[in-house]
Amino acid sequence: MNNILDCITGGIRNVGIVGHVNPDGDCAGSVAACYHYLRDNVPSLHIVPFLQELPYGIRFLEEDLPIRRDAGEGEKFDLMISLDAASVERIGAGKAAFLSCENTVCIDHHATCPGFGKENLVLPGASSACEVLYGLLTRDRIGYSCAVSLYTGIIHDTGALRFDNVSPKTVLIVSDLIAKGIPFTRIIEESFTEKALVEMKITGEIIKNSVLDEDRHFLYGVCPLEMQQRYGLTPVELGGVVAEMNEVREARVVLFMYQFEDGSWKGSLRSKSDVDVSAIAVRYGGGGHVRAAGFSFQGDPEETAAEILQLLPTGGGRK
Ligand SMILES: [Mn+2]
Incomplete structure (x- = not known):
């Protein structure tokens, strides 16, 4: 073709x-x-x-x-x-x-x-x-x-x-x-x-609550349904959050997890190092690219973040 x-x-x-x-x-x-x-x-x-x-x-x-x-x-x-x-x-x-x-x-x-x-x-x-x-x-x-x-x-x-x-x-x-x-x-x-002010505000709360592992330069953030409801937002309006998280200097691998109406979660991964996040996403049945990938999962986001942390090299990979 x-x-x-x-x-x-x-x-x-x-x-x-x-x-x-x-x-x-x-x-x-x-x-x-x-x-x-x-x-x-x-x-x-x-x-x-x-x-x-x-x-x-x-x-x-x-x-x-x-x-x-x-x-x-x-x-x-x-x-x-x-x-x-x-x-x-x-x-x-x-x-x-x-x-x-x-x-x-x-x-x-x-x-x-x-x-x-x-x-x-x-x-x-x-x-x-x-x-x-x-x-x-x-x-x-x-x-x-x-x-x-x-x-x-x-x-x-x-x-x-x-x-x-x-x-x-x-x-x-x-x-x-x-x-x-x-x-x-x-x-x-x-x-x-450009984003709506409310999207900036929810991004602010997610980043404020985010957790950084300094050894592995891994940053993750969570947005449960309850938070989305408080701001009157839906998952479709959270697509830009992971990009904002990725701008954090100390982070080399970023994970943003947000919940859907049916209780399931989506995990969005970004990498600024030689860590291939698509390989991580594939382990969870997802896919994507070396530096940007995603997957869906059921269960606890904190546990998922802890599992992914274990997959990362100390230092967070070479930049
Ligand atoms: Mn594309």
């Missing part, structure tokens, strides 16, 4: 696009970009972008994007495209439609992704699913909305071009997208750096 349009053969009329559970900027950005690109270049297609509820900062992507949470009873697609989902289990909205479709495409950048489509393009070296998708598009055919979506995804998965998943190629892609006249400063501010 060299070009996404190669997948649109004669008999393809209905296309569904899916991302992962709890969509982030790269997931929603890549789904939106794929939608806009196909809509702009193959107007005869019926295209459905499936996404779960988006965090506030990236809801601008919903403009001009007819998002659906689920496929209708018996609704069939000729082609299903998955973006940024590291496994078939991780697919969020539209999962049943993906599973029941014979003609599937998997586009991703997670090293742990097996490539679960009939056609696959998994590039673990790429900064983001948006970067992988860009490689399947024809430059001159990328319209404004597609460019905004691709840029948003790259910005979110690279921490605004700060992480070491940025390659010269990533920067060239960003250059190309900026040349399309997109509001690149506003996208970073509105979707990435």
Whole structure:
């Protein structure tokens, strides 16, 4: 597969696009970009972008994007495209439609992704699913909305071009997208750096209560349901907390654990050393990248933090 349009053969009329559970900027950005690109270049297609509820900062992507949470009873697609989902289990909205479709495409950048489509393009070296998708598009055919979506995804998965998943190629892609006249400063501010005061306040309480192991440079924080209810927030609004924790100088490995309505927990891991947090996440049935990974678990967050501490080297790994 060299070009996404190669997948649109004669008999393809209905296309569904899916991302992962709890969509982030790269997931929603890549789904939106794929939608806009196909809509702009193959107007005869019926295209459905499936996404779960988006965090506030990236809801601008919903403009001009007819998002659906689920496929209708018996609704069939000729082609299903998955973006940024590291496994078939991780697919969020539209999962049943993906599973029941014979003609599937998997586009991703997670090293742990097996490539679960009939056609696959998994590039673990790429900064983001948006970067992988860009490689399947024809430059001159990328319209404004597609460019905004691709840029948003790259910005979110690279921490605004700060992480070491940025390659010269990533920067060239960003250059190309900026040349399309997109509001690149506003996208970073509105979707990435700005937060509601209440989100800043809950982050403050989580960091105030966080625990640092000075030997292993391990910092962890916990946000139970009770705390979320006190601030009137839900897990979807806690996506930025781990990044703030990661800015603590003494921390080399960071774990943020937050609880969901059903009592289960999500653990988000970050590393600023040579500790590979995706290997830790995999032990708990999750996945991700060397420096950013996640997993779900049941049980006690303090015990989970104590277990993970034991997996870390003294010194917290080389920086
Ligand atoms: Mn991603």
